[in-house]
Amino acid sequence: MMNKQKSIWVFGDYRNYYQNRVTLQLLSRAVDLSRTLKAEVCAVLFGHDIEEWIMEYTAHGADRVLAIDHPSLTSYSTENYLALIEKLARERDPDIILIGATDFGREFAPRLAKRLQTGLSADCVGLDITSEGLLVQVAPSFGGNMLAEIVTERHRPQMATVRPGTFKEIPHNNERTAIVERLPLPADLPASRVRLVEYERAVQREHTIENATVIVCGGRGMGNKNNFKKLDELAGLLGGDVGATRPVVYAGWAGHDSLVGQAGKHIKPKILFSFGISGAIQHTAGLGEADFIVAINKNPQATMMKMADVAIVADSGDLLRHLIRELKKRIRE
Numbered sequence: 001m002m003n004k005q006k007s008i009w010v011f012g013d014y015r016n017y018y019q020n021r022v023t024l025q026l027l028s029r030a031v032d033l034s035r036t037l038k039a040e041v042c043a044v045l046f047g048h049d050i051e052e053w054i055m056e057y058t059a060h061g062a063d064r065v066l067a068i069d070h071p072s073l074t075s076y077s078t079e080n081y082l083a084l085i086e087k088l089a090r091e092r093d094p095d096i097i098l099i100g101a102t103d104f105g106r107e108f109a110p111r112l113a114k115r116l117q118t119g120l121s122a123d124c125v126g127l128d129i130t131s132e133g134l135l136v137q138v139a140p141s142f143g144g145n146m147l148a149e150i151v152t153e154r155h156r157p158q159m160a161t162v163r164p165g166t167f168k169e170i171p172h173n174n175e176r177t178a179i180v181e182r183l184p185l186p187a188d189l190p191a192s193r194v195r196l197v198e199y200e201r202a203v204q205r206e207h208t209i210e211n212a213t214v215i216v217c218g219g220r221g222m223g224n225k226n227n228f229k230k231l232d233e234l235a236g237l238l239g240g241d242v243g244a245t246r247p248v249v250y251a252g253w254a255g256h257d258s259l260v261g262q263a264g265k266h267i268k269p270k271i272l273f274s275f276g277i278s279g280a281i282q283h284t285a286g287l288g289e290a291d292f293i294v295a296i297n298k299n300p301q302a303t304m305m306k307m308a309d310v311a312i313v314a315d316s317g318d319l320l321r322h323l324i325r326e327l328k329k330r331i332r333e
Helices: 021-036 051-059 078-092 103-116 225-239 245-250 305-306 316-332
Strands: 005-011 040-047 064-069 096-100 121-125 124-131 137-143 146-148 158-162 179-185 214-219 242-244 273-277 294-298 311-313
Touching: 005 078, 021 040, 021 096, 021 124, 021 158, 021 225, 040 311, 051 064, 051 103, 078 103, 096 103, 096 294, 103 121, 137 158, 146 294, 179 294, 214 311, 225 273, 225 294, 225 316, 242 245, 245 305, 273 316, 294 305, 294 316
Parallel strands: 005 040, 005 096, 040 064, 064 179, 096 158, 121 158, 214 242, 214 273, 273 294, 294 311
Antiparallel strands: 124 137, 137 146
16 A cells, blocks of 8 residues: 655734734745655635735645635634634644744644644644654743654644744745646535634734844843933834843743744844844743844853854943944935
């Protein structure tokens, strides 16, 4: 008997496509994993008038696309979407299902795992394949103080949600082709108990810390809240955003939206300025995609200094004030 073709499914959430690229990032990692697993990468998406997204997912790495296009799927419905993917998963038996750890994914994925009677690792910051072909799901544990490597040995599919920004997407390739299966809406789809009356999209900043090209990050070495607030001024001069470590957020110097690390945002700036940050794993786990790091710290042995492309031994507050003054001077000139 021939062996079943292994498959890695990525659930396509395209509703905030231009700000939230997590589906493309998951497709990229699925392509990497598929080489080791010798598996097919499959994008799964539901909705109405979704041809554009079928082409996008093909161009970004999908080998196959399972698409259900119907007017009744125009608006997201937890019950309907769950019923559809559960039915497909039972029929096709995927090895792995990956979902973005967005607000949607955190609601959707646990319910799907329960229905399929399998495990789920949430908010993963890494994925790999063991020599036995099992999915290694790297996730924060013990309040973010450790990274746990989790495998699902007996149950299938292996499921994980992954934080936006964890992986870098594959560049768009118009030359790629995929097998596209346009599936009918099942006649036995259960009637939804919830009816959407109206929705309004929240106004969001065009740029978020996950896609900022310049980020100015601060830690406890800034000394106090007033010093930390000066990072906003530097970020403004550089056209960037401000990030923070967990102790800073807990101290109330910055909001949770600025948290960078295992328990917060994963960033991929062209340049990262790190002021007064020691470099605990809870923070550095979120910096894997930074192209160039400038670290400022009094302690030359700090982990962050060793990670940096440029390490400056200095008082963070003093250097920050001098840098702001010099930038303002050059702007006036």
